[in-house]
Amino acid sequence: MSNKFAAACLFSLIYLAGCAKAQPPVATPSPKPAVSEIKEIAKIQNPGKVVHVLVALCDNENQGIVPVPAFLGNGEDTVRNLYWGAAYGMKTFFSKSTNWQKLAVIANPKENVLERIVFKHNTQNVYLVVDAYRGSKMRETVDDFFAATAGARRENVALADLTLQILGSADLVAFVGHNGLMDFTLENQPAKKDDDARDAVILACASRNYFSAPLKKTSAKPLLWTSNLMAPEAYILHDALEGWTRGETGEKVRDRAAKAYAKYQKISLRSAQNLLVTGW
Secondary structure, eight states: OOHHHHHHTHHHHHHHHHHHTSOOOOOOOOOOOOHHHHSOOOOOOOSSEEEEEEEEOOOTTTSSSOOOOTTTOOTTOTTTOTTTTSTTSHHHHHHHOTTEEEEEEEEEEETTEEEEEEEEESSSSEEEEEEEEOGGGHHHHHHHHHHHHHTOOEEEEEOSSOEEEEETTOSEEEEESSOGGGTSOOOOOOOOOSOOOOEEEEESTTHHHHHHHHHHHHTOEEEEEESSOOOOOHHHHHHHHHHHTTTOOHHHHHHHHHHHHHHHHTOOHHHHHHHEEOOO
């Protein structure tokens, strides 16, 4: 990694250093989700393409990181959390985007999720559902992500005039936040449950190294993930989705994301392209 890249990613370096200090993974079983969250739900036809984003809120107390400022690292605070309410958090950034229209904000939609926001793209028939998972529920967030990419779990989101089905019924499933697999061993690794095609985006430090083996069992396609240290901020996903909604190739989607990362992190495009990768 170049000195320029290291300097530009100082926050990411500190962040990953905290992960490195975490205890070695302990092979303890993942807690079972609440019954209400794993009951069988009949599959429905979504009114358009659906993107479901699972955001693990930054949490100084419950995640293996060097603490960020307290107001950014409270895993119960959706207003100021680094990955949600901060300037480059998912809620703030997408809410300000001219490409997306906010349809609904739902407080506490289920036990492990503090807030859910539903958007619709302004020019494409694509819906975006973004969930803010409690920072203390990293294991449950990761479990839900892999269950979704495997098509093993579904959930309905009822709005005034339409119903969307997320998790395993989404066309693209994304995980955003600290790389929880640096802190624990994944016990529940669901194999694919159907023949539906799904894309996956994993914005976390070195996600390709840690998420690769279980993701292969789900047969989901890794549209975008990472090779090294990084800051999982919303502009990456935002620009990647502009390509995905138009049916662009994985390489073009990656290039859109890399250009955004290079711009905001003030690094070279080549460095960003080496960091953000697509495919196996």
